[in-house]
Amino acid sequence: MGSPNLYELHAVADAPAKKWCGGNLGGDNETCVTTTPLVGLDAFAVADSKPEGDGRELRMSGAELDTFAVNWVRTRGLAL
Template identity: 50%
Template sequence: MKSDLYSFPTDSADFTKFCGGNLQGDHEACVELAAIPGAETAFALRDSKPEGAGNELRFTEAELDTFVLGYAAKRGLKL
């Protein structure tokens, strides 16, 4: 796997939208997550709002798992 996750294009990535529920419409609080095509177990996370277009964060599977588990623990959420 390439070490620079930002070198992989995400044009053909299949993003799934996860919404947090405020405002509705163009300013709904949503993020989108997709596996990065061509990258082994890596993901792109982006804001779904127009002003967030083109801005992505990219993570390995291990990094994303660590974030999710840490966030859930800090919030007292059960997985």
């Protein structure tokens, strides 16, 4: 049996999207990424909070998202 199709999963009904914001706080086009947990797995829908990104999202398992975050920090030379 292969990996589940994350795009077939629904968001957790009572879980609001968590905003992770960078610059431009408070502006009309706030620079935020949102994550919403998906039902049944350690997985998330990742989206852009700007109106132009509405309806577009990336689905990632928790492990994929963790690996991305660690490698992003490492390659960007950011301190943890």
